[in-house]
Amino acid sequence: MDSKHILTIWKKELRDTVRDRRTLVSMILIPMLLMPVIMLGMFKFVSEQAARQQTQIAKISIVGGDYAPQLAEAIKSREGVEIAEVDVQNYKKSVAEGEVDAVVVIPEDFQNKIAGEKAVSLGLVSKSTNANASNALAAISSAVAAFNANLLEGRFAARDVNSDILSGVTVLPEDVATEQETGGFILAMLLPLLIVMWSIVGGQYTAIDVSAGEKERKTLEALLLTPVKRVDVVFGKFLAVSTVAIISVITAISSLYLSFSYAGDLGIPMEGGSGLSMGESGGSGLGFPIEPQVALLLFVVSLFLVLMFSAVILSISIYAKSFKEAQSYIGPAYIVVILPVALVNSVPGFESALWMFALPAVNAVLLFKELFMGAYDWGHISLTLFSLVIYSVIAILVAAKTYSKESVLFGD
Amino acid sequence: MSIMETLLKVQNLVKEYKNGFRAVDDVSFEVGAGEIFGLLGPNGAGKTTIIRAISTILSFSGGKIEVLVKDNRQYAEEVRSDIGVLTTDIGAYERFTGKENLEYFGELYGLSSSELDKRIKELTELLDMGSFIDKKAAKYSTGMKQRLAIARSVIHDPKVIIFDEPTSGLDVLSSQTVRDFMSHSRESGHAVVFSTHQMYDAEKLCNRVIIIHKGKKIAYDSVENLKVQTGERDLEEAFLKLVRGGEI
Numbered sequence: 093m094d095s096k097h098i099l100t101i102w103k104k105e106l107r108d109t110v111r112d113r114r115t116l117v118s119m120i121l122i123p124m125l126l127m128p129v130i131m132l133g134m135f136k137f138v139s140e141q142a143a144r145q146q147t148q149i150a151k152i153s154i155v156g157g158d159y160a161p162q163l164a165e166a167i168k169s170r171e172g173v174e175i176a177e178v179d180v181q182n183y184k185k186s187v188a189e190g191e192v193d194a195v196v197v198i199p200e201d202f203q204n205k206i207a208g209e210k211a212v213s214l215g216l217v218s219k220s221t222n223a224n225a226s227n228a229l230a231a232i233s234s235a236v237a238a239f240n241a242n243l244l245e246g247r248f249a250a251r252d253v254n255s256d257i258l259s260g261v262t263v264l265p266e267d268v269a270t271e272q273e274t275g276g277f278i279l280a281m282l283l284p285l286l287i288v289m290w291s292i293v294g295g296q297y298t299a300i301d302v303s304a305g306e307k308e309r310k311t312l313e314a315l316l317l318t319p320v321k322r323v324d325v326v327f328g329k330f331l332a333v334s335t336v337a338i339i340s341v342i343t344a345i346s347s348l349y350l351s352f353s354y355a356g357d358l359g360i361p362m363e364g365g366s367g368l369s370m371g372e373s374g375g376s377g378l379g380f381p382i383e384p385q386v387a388l389l390l391f392v393v394s395l396f397l398v399l400m401f402s403a404v405i406l407s408i409s410i411y412a413k414s415f416k417e418a419q420s421y422i423g424p425a426y427i428v429v430i431l432p433v434a435l436v437n438s439v440p441g442f443e444s445a446l447w448m449f450a451l452p453a454v455n456a457v458l459l460f461k462e463l464f465m466g467a468y469d470w471g472h473i474s475l476t477l478f479s480l481v482i483y484s485v486i487a488i489l490v491a492a493k494t495y496s497k498e499s500v501l502f503g504d
Numbered sequence: 505m506s507i508m509e510t511l512l513k514v515q516n517l518v519k520e521y522k523n524g525f526r527a528v529d530d531v532s533f534e535v536g537a538g539e540i541f542g543l544l545g546p547n548g549a550g551k552t553t554i555i556r557a558i559s560t561i562l563s564f565s566g567g568k569i570e571v572l573v574k575d576n577r578q579y580a581e582e583v584r585s586d587i588g589v590l591t592t593d594i595g596a597y598e599r600f601t602g603k604e605n606l607e608y609f610g611e612l613y614g615l616s617s618s619e620l621d622k623r624i625k626e627l628t629e630l631l632d633m634g635s636f637i638d639k640k641a642a643k644y645s646t647g648m649k650q651r652l653a654i655a656r657s658v659i660h661d662p663k664v665i666i667f668d669e670p671t672s673g674l675d676v677l678s679s680q681t682v683r684d685f686m687s688h689s690r691e692s693g694h695a696v697v698f699s700t701h702q703m704y705d706a707e708k709l710c711n712r713v714i715i716i717h718k719g720k721k722i723a724y725d726s727v728e729n730l731k732v733q734t735g736e737r738d739l740e741e742a743f744l745k746l747v748r749g750g751e752i
Binding site for chain 2: 112311318319321501
């Protein structure tokens with residue numbers, strides 16, 4: 093290998109890339125600006141929707157309210173409740189058609205049963221596909237619970253018995269997760285899949301441009317006519333693709349991390365899947381630093397992911413005669429990689445086995461999750477790095493071999 | 505015109521594909537310094553295959569090719585330094601200026617900055633590129649791209665130059681510039697291989713020609729001798745007679 097030739101090709105491809113507006117947009121602008129806007133926008137939208145849901149007025153009807161005026165009053169006086177009248181004969185239809193969110197049906201013998209200290213069942217009609225039904229049910233349940241508490245207190249008082257007898261066992265939850273662990277949990281949900289995606293997407297445009305693009309522009313033959321060895325041509329292009337991809341990944345991760353860190357200052361609460369939340373209004377977002385060793389491991393693993401995917405995309409792209417054709421080849425390949433990765437990332441409490449840390453891309457997602465949660469399993473780390481190095485080397489050799497095939501280069 | 509040392513020697517060249525098709529079948533010729541040698545034939549005759557085999561980017565099944573006495577299979581990189589090839593693909597890197605395109609290829613051919621500057625100036629003048637060499641190649645016309653491609657193929661001043669359809673798509677003025685360049689190369693002692701369909705250009709420029717048809721050599725002589733042997737007034741008529749009638 094001639095390092096001078098490799099350097100010349102590397103520099104030229106990078107210069108060409110920087111002059112291509114489309115690559116700059118996909119490599120810098122989108123990860124730097126658009127992705128944080130989308131991610132934070134998503135969080136803000138979800139939290140606003142949840143808040144709106146909670147404050148939405150529940151429309152409730154009471155059928156047979158005269159049989160239990162106190163209970164009816166308890167329901168009416170709940171915050172966020174509006175009482176509506178319905179046709180008593182067709183109250184189910186009213187619920188089905190969305191005129192009301194729920195109907196409470198009080199039986200005629202309510203007072204008799206209460207007086208006789210017998211159990212009473214209330215009918216509660218709602219439609220599960222109505223987004224506001226849960227608010228209505230919550231308001232009714234709360235009113236019934238309060239009514240029950242009053243009722244039982246009265247009964248115990250009549251018997252000269254302390255109503256604390258009902259307390260039994262209570263639960264006092266205590267969360268020992270540190271701020272770091274909570275932040276790590278949120279990062280572990282969001283970043284691993286994004287890092288893997290950007291390892292592919294970040295250099296994709298450049299990979300296609302330097303391979304299929306050269307063929308399409310009819311400059312490839314001139315390049316192959318120079319005294320540069322085939323393997324040096326491949327290596328120079330591969331380095332250019334990897335450089336662009338790693339810059340894109342670093343930009344994406346840094347931008348997202350900074351956005352999440354300052355989300356609280358923007359009034360955007362960051363919520364985890366288990367109801368964990370960080371940085372509610374007035375807070376400072378994630379607000380914890382990533383440890384240097386974690387950052388280093390993230391970088392090294394991301395680097396090898398980038399090297400592997402850069403070589404793979406380069407090998408695939410050279411088969412195509414045009415940019416468009418190359419994109420059509422890479423699309424299915426992208427899905428093959430992302431599907432298992434998305435699965436591993438999305439399944440809550442996914443149990444990983446050691447062999448999974450030898451699967452490309454899947455191993456990176458699993459490792460990133462562990463690192464963000466503060467878990468350092470050196471077996472997992474070693475296996476991930478070792479396997480990614482092997483895959484990278486294989487991918488580069490395949491790319492070099494592909495560039496030697498006359499049928500691929502000249503397929504005419 | 506006396507021909508000097510042989511710079512390019514093609515001996516019994518065969519290119520057979522896996523399906524048994526022989527694109528080139530036992531072709532031999534030599535090209536000396538200070539001559540323009542015509543590589544002629546109809547479409548699909550095998551001319552481009554021969555050019556690619558000489559320039560080492562295509563493997564071949566049999567025979568031998570020597571450039572400046574070096575076997576092009578054993579010394580592929582060195583041979584590519586000794587030859588310059590203008591193919592029919594005249595694409596340029598469009599986000600680069602013409603000068604930047606030439607600088608890139610000059611670096612790949614191992615020229616130093618000072619050598620490159622001098623050579624680019626020289627070629628800019630020879631090929632009349634002064635008005636557009638500093639503009640981005642995206643704005644070039646076909647004629648400009650062709651001249652840039654020629655400059656790119658000879659940036660390293662190779663002893664053997666192969667031109668494949670160099671005047672294709674060019675206007676009269678640009679075509680003349682290219683013809684003048686080929687003549688200048690001959691006068692400077694280079695061996696020039698000129699592959700073309702334009703029999704008029706071949707007749708005007710070539711010292712000797714080889715005519716290829718269906719991968720085989722059907723004629724190999726000076727232009728004058730071919731006209732005499734076929735009894736035709738011009739090379740085009742001689743060519744047609746040979747292609748339709750067979751080998752002489």
